[in-house]
Each structure stands twice: as C-alpha cells, then as structure tokens.
Amino acid sequence: MIAQLTAWLTHPLGHMIAALVAIMAFLGVNGLVLVYMERKVAGFIQRRPGPYEVGPQGLLQPLADAGKLISKQLTIPDGADKLMFWAAPVLSMAPVVICFLPIPFSPLLTGMDVNLGLLLILAFSGLNSLALCLAGWGSNNKYSLLGAARAVAQAVAYEIPLLLAVLAVAFQTGSLNLSVIAEEQSRGLLSWNVFTHPLAFFIFFVASVAETNRSPFDLPEAESELTAGFHTEYSGMGFGIFFLAEYSYMVIVCAVATALFLGGWDGPVLPGIWWFLAKVFGLIFVMMWFRWTFPRVRFDQLLNICWKWLIPLGLLNLVVTALMLKLVR
C-alpha cells in the first residue's frame, strides 16, 4: 500500500496532482492567515487591538469573514456581460495555482522542478491583468472601467522592471530554475543574492508591490477616487476570490523574491521550509507596513517612477551585472 503510494507519488503526473491539491489547501489557509495578519498588523500600526471578539485573540475572525462572504447573494448589475463578469474572478485565481508549482519551498518540497520556472511564474501572473480588465469591462460600471484601465497600464509598465531585475540574477546563476537559483545561495548568509544585487532586489520589490496592486500603488481599486475600482460591482465570493487572488499573488512575489534574493530555504538549525516561510511572511509584513503607512501615489507619478527610475536603473543594473560577469569569468 505504502509502496504503491510512493510509486504513484514519484510518478511526475501523480506528483503534480498531489502538489496541486496541496497548493489549493495552502492557498485557502494562506488567505485566512493573511486576512488575520493584515488586520492585526493594521491594528498594531493604528494603535488599536484589531479583531479580538471572535475566538481567542480574534483567531476565528477570518473564518467569520469567509462565512459572511460565502453566504452573501451574488448580484449581477443590469447590462453587465454575464460571461465576462463571472469569468474574471475565476481567471484571476486559476493562474495562481500554476504559479505556485515551481516555487522551491525547500530542496525536496517543490511542486514541479521545471527549468523555466521563473518564466512560468512571470508568464502566468501576467494573466491577472487580463482578469482585472475583464472584470472592469464586464461590470458595465464607469468606475470599474477606469479601474481596469489603470490596472492594465500599471501591470504592463511594471512587468518590465520586474523582468530586468530578475534577469540580472538569472545572468549570474545561468538558470531560470528557481531551485537551482536558491541552491546557489545556500552557502551561508553572504552568498545571498541580495548582497550581490541590492539594486535588483529593490527594483524587484517595488515592482512587485505595484504588480500586486498593493498600497501605495493600489490605484486600480483606489477607494477614495474609484469607490472600489474594478471590483466595485462584485459581491460575496466574487469579491472574495479577487481578494484571495490578491493575497496569493502577494505570497508568490514574496516567495520569488525569497528564492531569488534572500537565499531561499537557507538558514541555520531549523528545516529549510520554515526559513523559507519566515522570509516570505517577513516580506509580506513589509508590504502590509507600506499599506498602512503611505498615502497613495497619483497615476502619472506611478508611471513616472516606473519609466523614469526603475527601468533605467534596471537596465543599468543589468549592464553592470553583464560586464562584471564577463570580467570575472
């Protein structure tokens, strides 16, 4: 029985199915944990307790939130394109699962060891902007449309510095496989890429905050301008899935940042998986810190940061990296 199971799990297909199921479970739990974490972090920064009524220390609050979202009626606005309207949240969530496959949680715990893992993640996370676009267009609401237009412009602009930052690391390692890149950095603290590529890490992190539509770059859903942007018309789980997808993308970009720059699973004493998760959630905490501290930038300022600062800096970083590699080798 156990031998059979092991045989089935070591088969590539079986391994992948098991990984997908595990990822789905992780995403669900992750959503709950991050909702709780976000509310507690917000409470801490705003000098209030945060949720504490439901369960001990408010631990059951995310479950109550989820229950509320699931039990709410799903409404469709008049004149909305039903197919697009409901395809959008699904399309936003579906690529997330694939993006998790190549992430190396530890040397043994990788959903699918692919050579082009980094490319896979970047390609599939790009689908999210399509989902936001559909949501904005299908809602038949002007605020949603403006939000969608912002989302697309923002996602397209910020994918470039993201790629430039990633490329610098890929140059050095000579691989797009995240496991290999993480493995390269597992020789102690000083082998981490964040010390050899500090600028690339900075660019990557800023661009990933923008890619995940988090404050101060949360323009597609800027509530004081566009009420709720692209998800204005979504109720119940329609909104819930967008929400879950946003949190999942946060984990993805932070996991990629950890694997690329922060040594992946590298760390003393504890098993690698705990170090990996600690670094991921540390980065997520920084993103939450941003959200509850900064005001929102304006749209032209957002694009100026990208085109006038991040892209030239990214190109410069790439050129310097390439030259250094040529000289050293």
Next chain:
Amino acid sequence: MGRDVNETLTGDFYTNHFAPGLSEDGDTLILNIGPQHPATHGVLRVIVELDGEYIRKSEPVLGYIHRMHEKMGEVKTYAQYLPNMGRVDYLHALAWNWAYVGAVEKLMGITLPPRAEYIRVITCELNRISSHLLWWGAYLLDLGGFTPILYGFADRERILDILQIVTGSRLTYCYFRFGGVAADVTDEFIALTRQFCRDFTRRLPMYRDLVTGNMILRGRCEEIGVLPPEMARRYGATGPVLRGSGVAYDVRRCEPYSVYDRLAFDIPTGQTGDAMDRYEVRMAEMAQSVAIIEQALEALPEGHILSPELPERLIPPKGEVYFAVEGARGKIGVYLLSDGTAKPYRLKLRSPSFSNLSLFAELAQGTLLADAVSIMGSLDLVIPEIDR
C-alpha cells in the same frame, strides 16, 4: 461628430443641465461622483466630464441634505432655534452657536460677563482643533493614507471628553446662551484642558515628522489646486482656503469680537495657494488655537457666566444685524431681521463651505481625477453646512 444630447443623456435635470457645455467630439466620459461616494464625505454630488482621467468640466450638485434651517429660523422663537445651530456644521458647532447668539446679543445690546467671554473662547478653540483634526484624518484618507485618521481621532477623543464635561454633548453642542454660556467650567475641565494643551503641543511635531514630510503626500499636494488670491476673493472664499493663498484674513483679527483682541496669536498664511499651503495653514492654526486656549485659561476671571440683566422674555427690538465669527472653515455669518416679535422675520446663514465649494469647478478643470479628490479634500467641506 456632434453629441446628440437627447439621445445620449437620459439622466435627471442636473445631468441634462450639464450637457450643453460638453465637448464636441463626444469622446468623453461623464462620471457621476456621489451623492454616495467615499471622497465626498457626505451627500455631495459632483458631475464630471472626463477625458481619459483628465477633468474637462465639473459641476457640483447641491441640495441632498437641505433641511430648511433658514426657514426654521423664521417659525421658531429665538431660543427654540438655538439647537439648530449645532446641526448646521456639526464639526465646529460652537462657532455656529456663537454666530447666532452673538447676532441676537448685538441686536439687543447685551454685554457679556468677562468669564463667559473667556469660556466661549476656550471651548470654541477646542472645538476648532477637533474639527481640524478630523479634517486632517479625512484628507489623508482621501489621499489613501489610512492610519492618520486614527491618530487624529485619539486626540479628538480627548477634546470631546473635555467638552462633554461642560456642554453635556460630544458633537452637536448647544452650549452658548444669549448673554453667556449654559454651565460653568469645572476644575476638572481646566486641569484636563491644560493637560491636553501640553500633550498636543508634543503631538503636532510628531504629525509633522510622520505625515507632513512624507514624499508621497507632498507629491499629491504641492502645486495641486493652486488658488490665486484674486480668484479666492472672487468666489468669497474665507478661512484656511483664503489664508492658504496668502491673504491674512481672519475674522478674529480683522473684525475682532469677544476678547480675541486681548489674546496674542498669529494668522498663519501660505505662499502659493496650493493644497499643501491649505494643509500647512490648518496644521499651524491648531498650534495657534492651543496658544489661545493657554492664554485664555491664564486670564480666566471669576464672576458670572450669564449676563445678570437679561430680560425674562427674549424679544429683540426692531432692526437688522449681521454678526460674523471665524469658524474652522471660514467666516460664519448670521444676518437677522427682527420685526419686534418673539420670532425673527428673516434669518440668513452665511456658510463658508458654500463659497469654498463653488471654487471647486474652476479649480478642478484640467486636473486628474485623483487631483480633484485632493483639491476637494483640501477645501475641508462639510456638506450639511453647504445646504443648510
């Protein structure tokens, strides 16, 4: 290609009224902001014509919270109407209290005992700080910063607690009376106010470090909504909006009432008249209010809190009177026409938010939608005051 108004617009009176000035190419988006929208802080509605995200034309639509305050003034006796004043501008209720009782006192020639004057100054300035604190939080909320409003509310909460001791209420105060105030201040009130002034003087530099110096905030406020002084005059803007443009007009200084001429305080002004200047003026005004409160507490004399020679029935003589005070949003004026009966013949309220809002359409023209939100926030509008 011209836009066929009847075909494309099937809206209400206001959208149809908005239609004639629309751009000829028809390639614009008409967006209805409000009456329920997070940026309007109440039931204000603004129709805007957007070209991309640039505003071609905008028009505020008023009247969603019109409660006929002026008409009510004509059918109620002078004393019965007093509680209405706390509801006109709920954030600086005591200034409206003052404008109304001040007008009646001026008409009847009632002089106040000095203790009442000082109590009025102290409570009104405390109320001004609480109003500015709420504006500060709400403005940052408009710009997407969630946290400052909770810090502002922590300080505001203390002011509300202090004012509750003497006024008995926390928001819609009805504390001033014709010829004085309703209740004397207690030792607890004085001690708490002194403590608050000490603590708040330390909090203001913290706000400056945490929020005012922020690069993103400065990017959202500087050079945004530049209001030239002559334009501010043209629209009758007053208060921090006018002072942000560099005009040092403050009713407390220019047409001194009560004991303000005996107190030393500065009139902070801006240079360029952008949203940041209006922001800075309000932040500086809070410090000035603290200074006024501290001086007034020092000088607080003993004595009556209500004028002893008040008539039993309040019937002013025939005549008309105008009395203005400086509210948190600008010049609050009350015009009274008395026909010698127990009720005013006509009552007119001059609210600063109404004049300040009328700036918006011209100021917002050609700006981005996000800038328009910033401009609207920097005007510090209280919607019930606009509609009265």
